[in-house]
Amino acid sequence: MELRVVDQPAGTKPAAAAKSKDPAGSPAGSHRRNPGFPLDLDWVERVRMNRSALERRAATLPARRTVKKDWQAAWLLKAITLMDLTTLNSDDTPGRVERLCAKARHPVRQDIIDGLGVADLEVKPAAVCVYHSFVKTAVEALKGTGINVAAVSTAFPHGLAPLSTRLAEIEASVADGANEIDIVIERGMVLRGDWQALYDEVRAMRRACGDAHIKTILGTGELATQTNVAKASLVCMLAGADFIKTSTGKEKVNANLQTSLSMVRMIRWFHEETGIEIGYKPAGGIATAKLSLDYMALIKEELGTHWLQPHLFRFGASSLLTDIERQLEHTLTGHYAADYRMPMV
Numbered sequence: 001m002e003l004r005v006v007d008q009p010a011g012t013k014p015a016a017a018a019k020s021k022d023p024a025g026s027p028a029g030s031h032r033r034n035p036g037f038p039l040d041l042d043w044v045e046r047v048r049m050n051r052s053a054l055e056r057r058a059a060t061l062p063a064r065r066t067v068k069k070d071w072q073a074a075w076l077l078k079a080i081t082l083m084d085l086t087t088l089n090s091d092d093t094p095g096r097v098e099r100l101c102a103k104a105r106h107p108v109r110q111d112i113i114d115g116l117g118v119a120d121l122e123v124k125p126a127a128v129c130v131y132h133s134f135v136k137t138a139v140e141a142l143k144g145t146g147i148n149v150a151a152v153s154t155a156f157p158h159g160l161a162p163l164s165t166r167l168a169e170i171e172a173s174v175a176d177g178a179n180e181i182d183i184v185i186e187r188g189m190v191l192r193g194d195w196q197a198l199y200d201e202v203r204a205m206r207r208a209c210g211d212a213h214i215k216t217i218l219g220t221g222e223l224a225t226q227t228n229v230a231k232a233s234l235v236c237m238l239a240g241a242d243f244i245k246t247s248t249g250k251e252k253v254n255a256n257l258q259t260s261l262s263m264v265r266m267i268r269w270f271h272e273e274t275g276i277e278i279g280y281k282p283a284g285g286i287a288t289a290k291l292s293l294d295y296m297a298l299i300k301e302e303l304g305t306h307w308l309q310p311h312l313f314r315f316g317a318s319s320l321l322t323d324i325e326r327q328l329e330h331t332l333t334g335h336y337a338a339d340y341r342m343p344m345v
């Protein structure tokens with residue numbers, strides 16, 4: 001992979017980066033929100049990723065990193081705190097969203113929590129992620145918990161409605177109380193190399209979000225090359241993304257470790273150049289405790305433990321919690337429970 005340092009875009013001195021309200025979930029006063037930067041096409045054109053080098057590196061992660069027993073339980077509890085607990089189905093109902101929010105309030109069975117002696121940690125996911133139609137339901141159901149509500153706005157999962165419609169959807173989600181907005185980019189802009197158009201749209205979406213966090217979903221499985229993934233990551237960060245996110249969960253290829261390497265290396269580069277920390281959200285198909293540990297190992301090695309905080313890292317996942325809960329019970333009892341003993345909704 002080629003990662004050459006280039007001149008900073010005009011007006012982007014780290015010290016001059018505009019201060020704004022802390023994004024949802026960040027520790028007060030310690031995190032500068034990404035203000036957005038001018039589009040530097042020269043920088044975008046220089047980005048290159050080497051697919052086979054990424055694949056080789058990704059293959060080493062699961063093989064080399066295993067955490068056992070108490071350490072594993074601690075990492076898995078941490079994984080819960082980094083989770084956007086998600087339901088994004090066409091047959092979602094207010095009842096299902098309420099049940100998911102009830103699960104978010106008590107993500108692990110009390111006997112397991114007591115057995116592990118971690119009641120005082122008050123472990124809970126970072127956010128519940130729903131379609132726009134269910135934002136009000138989730139806001140109501142999560143009142144007083146500190147758990148954020150994330151809405152997939154902008155014609156999820158394809159993002160192909162008129163821009164005015166997509167911006168209106170963001171504004172409606174914010175008005176209903178969502179404090180995080182997961183937008184989808186138009187993949188065709190990346191495939192055409194129309195970086196200006198992508199930048200302009202994400203910039204407009206960022207403005208529509210106001211103080212709500214914006215996570216930009218790239219739909220990486222539809223971007224054809226790792227270089228495209230890396231360039232799209234950079235353009236979204238320049239446009240003001242708080243997070244870059246891999247997938248909607250609806251593409252044929254969703255999150256994986258090699259694509260994650262492309263994206264987190266762009267986050268690292270962006271941080272070196274601007275001083276701004278951008279969050280990372282792998283999503284789609286992350287369903288096992290083991291896989292969540294692989295992702296956390298990747299972040300630890302590539303960005304440092306500091307990045308494993310809810311304002312800088314999230315799992316987008318609908319069924320990961322079930323497997324983590326089973327694994328935690330196994331740590332405690334030596335037995336795996338059936339899935340139905342850890343009902344989600």
Ligand SMILES: O=C[C@H](O)COP(=O)(O)O
Nearest residue numbers: 248249284285316317318
């Ligand atoms: O953004 C989150 C994804 O839609 C979740 O995907 P999943 O259902 O494969 O976990």
